[in-house]
Amino acid sequence: MGVQIDSILPNDQRLRSRYDNFIGGDWKAPTEGRYFTDNSPINGTKLCELAKSTAADIELALDAAHKARDAWGRTAPAERARLLNKIADRIDENLELLAHVETIDNGKPIRETRAADIPLAADHFRYFAACIRAEEGTLAELDDDTVAYHFKEPLGVVGQIIPWNFPFLMAAWKIAPALAAGNCVIIKPASDTPFSLAVFMDLIADILPPGVLNVVTGSGAEVGRALAANPRIAKIAFTGETTTGRQIMQYAAETIIPMTLELGGKSPNIFMADVMDREDAFLDKALEGFTLFAFNKGEVCTCPSRALIHESIFDRFMEKAVARVEAIKMGHPLDPATMMGAQASRGQLEKILGYIDVGRQEGAQLATGGERAHLGGDLENGFYVRPTVFVGHNKMRIFQEEIFGPVLSVTTFRTLEEAIAIGNDTLYGLGAGVWSRDGTTAYRVGREIKAGRVWTNCYHLYPAHAAFGGYKQSGFGRETHKMILDHYQQTKNLLVSYSPKALGFF
Amino acid sequence: MIERVRITSAAAEVLRGLVARHGPVLLHQSGGCCEGSAPMCFRKGEFRIGGSDVLLGEVEDCPVYISAAQFEAWASSEITIDLIEEGGGDSFSLEAADGVRFATRSRVFTADELPEVRPVVRPVVG
Numbered sequence: 001m002g003v004q005i006d007s008i009l010p011n012d013q014r015l016r017s018r019y020d021n022f023i024g025g026d027w028k029a030p031t032e033g034r035y036f037t038d039n040s041p042i043n044g045t046k047l048c049e050l051a052k053s054t055a056a057d058i059e060l061a062l063d064a065a066h067k068a069r070d071a072w073g074r075t076a077p078a079e080r081a082r083l084l085n086k087i088a089d090r091i092d093e094n095l096e097l098l099a100h101v102e103t104i105d106n107g108k109p110i111r112e113t114r115a116a117d118i119p120l121a122a123d124h125f126r127y128f129a130a131c132i133r134a135e136e137g138t139l140a141e142l143d144d145d146t147v148a149y150h151f152k153e154p155l156g157v158v159g160q161i162i163p164w165n166f167p168f169l170m171a172a173w174k175i176a177p178a179l180a181a182g183n184c185v186i187i188k189p190a191s192d193t194p195f196s197l198a199v200f201m202d203l204i205a206d207i208l209p210p211g212v213l214n215v216v217t218g219s220g221a222e223v224g225r226a227l228a229a230n231p232r233i234a235k236i237a238f239t240g241e242t243t244t245g246r247q248i249m250q251y252a253a254e255t256i257i258p259m260t261l262e263l264g265g266k267s268p269n270i271f272m273a274d275v276m277d278r279e280d281a282f283l284d285k286a287l288e289g290f291t292l293f294a295f296n297k298g299e300v301c302t303c304p305s306r307a308l309i310h311e312s313i314f315d316r317f318m319e320k321a322v323a324r325v326e327a328i329k330m331g332h333p334l335d336p337a338t339m340m341g342a343q344a345s346r347g348q349l350e351k352i353l354g355y356i357d358v359g360r361q362e363g364a365q366l367a368t369g370g371e372r373a374h375l376g377g378d379l380e381n382g383f384y385v386r387p388t389v390f391v392g393h394n395k396m397r398i399f400q401e402e403i404f405g406p407v408l409s410v411t412t413f414r415t416l417e418e419a420i421a422i423g424n425d426t427l428y429g430l431g432a433g434v435w436s437r438d439g440t441t442a443y444r445v446g447r448e449i450k451a452g453r454v455w456t457n458c459y460h461l462y463p464a465h466a467a468f469g470g471y472k473q474s475g476f477g478r479e480t481h482k483m484i485l486d487h488y489q490q491t492k493n494l495l496v497s498y499s500p501k502a503l504g505f506f
Numbered sequence: 507m508i509e510r511v512r513i514t515s516a517a518a519e520v521l522r523g524l525v526a527r528h529g530p531v532l533l534h535q536s537g538g539c540c541e542g543s544a545p546m547c548f549r550k551g552e553f554r555i556g557g558s559d560v561l562l563g564e565v566e567d568c569p570v571y572i573s574a575a576q577f578e579a580w581a582s583s584e585i586t587i588d589l590i591e592e593g594g595g596d597s598f599s600l601e602a603a604d605g606v607r608f609a610t611r612s613r614v615f616t617a618d619e620l621p622e623v624r625p626v627v628r629p630v631v632g
Binding site (some may be wrong): 036163164165190191192219220221222224225239240241242243244245246247250262263264265301346347350351354355357358361362395396397400401402403404427428473474 | 534535536537538539540541542543544546548552553554573575576578579580583590592596597598599600601602603605607609610611612613614
């Protein structure tokens with residue numbers, strides 16, 4: 001099965017066996033001197049140790065960030081942009097290493113980290129470097145003597161908590177705009193996947209002034225809480241699940257700070273009847289679009305985990321679509337031919353298998369998959385799940401809950417109105433997909449779906465300069481677009497009178 | 507009366523330990539990405555329960571809540587709070603700091619059981 005890989009951990013002098021916290025421009029041992037181990041989900045290999053930090057370490061990071069805050073906020077946009085571009089170049093120069101690290105830490109296939117996660121991260125730094133160069137305030141001439149100037153000012157020190165499904169890319173999504181806008185950052189990576197961010201800090205340590213970007217590792221319950229509830233942050237950004245999203249909003253209510261939240265989805269992928277009108281490249285693309293629920297093992301907030309198929313094409317379409325799913329090559333994530341790797345943790349594996357069981361209990365029909373995959377050899381104990389397709393109805397739990405695994409729930413619709421109604425019958429509104437050869441149909445469906453991103457005749461593209469964020473319980477705020485800069489800036493209005501005359505009131 | 511929520515002995519032991527260390531706690535069934543679908547354990551008083559939640563039941567004297575909107579899909583499910591001891595994941599949930607994770611396992615009630623299942627309670631918010 002696939003290539004033989006003796007050791008997943010590369011012998012590379014750019015890697016350390018132990019990482020402290022990156023605070024004030026250097027590595028600082030955690031106050032209590034404790035560390036935790038980061039293992040690979042591929043086969044359990046120990047990758048490195050990282051600081052098991054406490055609230056005291058968050059305070060140290062905050063000290064460093066506040067010390068750096070004023071100078072960084074005053075640094076010319078051109079200079080901030082130059083440094084962000086330099087970071088992007090450094091990512092490019094180390095693409096192979098970062099892709100490798102990301103793959104062994106998360107379990108995602110290297111064909112994805114090489115072509116998507118790492119290059120997209122570099123591009124995000126370039127994009128926000130460009131945005132901040134081009135940004136300008138406004139002025140309004142209210143009358144001949146009175147002018148309102150609007151300046152954009154950084155918030156100061158911001159906190160960011162990122163998930164484990166795209167550890168490096170999600171870090172880039174959050175770090176790049178915050179730094180571009182002139183903020184200092186304290187970021188906490190997920191404890192299952194902190195490796196790439198730690199490696200990255202070594203790679204860019206010489207680029208940013210000390211204290212501008214600080215990384216503190218440790219558990220959400222301890223470090224995440226100490227950061228999110230801290231009165232010394234001016235904003236908190238979080239990607240994760242809904243209960244913790246609520247908890248973070250409650251902390252923010254106490255300190256009265258803004259937040260951006262991205263909390264997941266249950267995205268519908270809608271296939272209109274005309275998709276099957278011809279056997280051509282478009283149909284092939286649509287079938288791949290159906291199969292993209294297995295992208296990143298389904299561990300994507302926007303996973304197209306509900307497929308809605310017009311009833312007139314259901315049998316013919318499903319025959320081809322299931323065959324496409326069954327052609328997914330599972331294997332060692334470091335094998336460039338592997339399309340789907342291991343789930344990120346045992347917890348993930350068990351949750352996904354639990355949902356597959358719920359689907360069966362609720363009476364959904366299994367079209368393919370439905371079990372753990374045992375790949376044998378070194379991968380026997382890896383957390384692999386066969387790509388799974390159920391057919392059922394939208395009230396079933398497998399249609400309503402985010403499984404965060406390679407499990408697709410398929411149902412049918414008769415009319416455009418019914419497709420929209422089913423598509424919107426969810427607590428979430430992050431992503432959606434619409435597939436049609438008719439532009440008007442695709443447009444109408446896209447406008448009616450209550451989701452922040454409607455991929456139209458495509459799916460799972462994440463370019464900078466296309467806004468990403470949720471409706472409904474998927475959260476709020478828009479990332480990957482220059483508008484996120486507004487979430488990291490204050491508006492200062494100088495209201496200036498050039499008239500010598502008193503108002504005349506007193 | 508059939509309870510909606512159960513707990514395994516391994517999870518109960520961890521839960522009791524958390525209460526001993528942190529004081530009274532509650533469990534709130536999460537949704538959404540990453541650790542979504544896991545029961546999150548927070549200190550009582552730190553996580554605010556609101557009118558949008560329902561009380562599913564209690565385990566080890568700890569109340570277990572879920573948002574009312576999410577409950578619509580969960581009304582027919584018995585849930586068991588279990589413990590995953592390896593590969594804990596990351597979370598704000600209190601037990602995660604010790605490298606273990608609570609997890610929810612589900613069983614769909616049979617048609618015969620459903621009329622006997624304990625009704626959920628909407629908390630009084632004031």
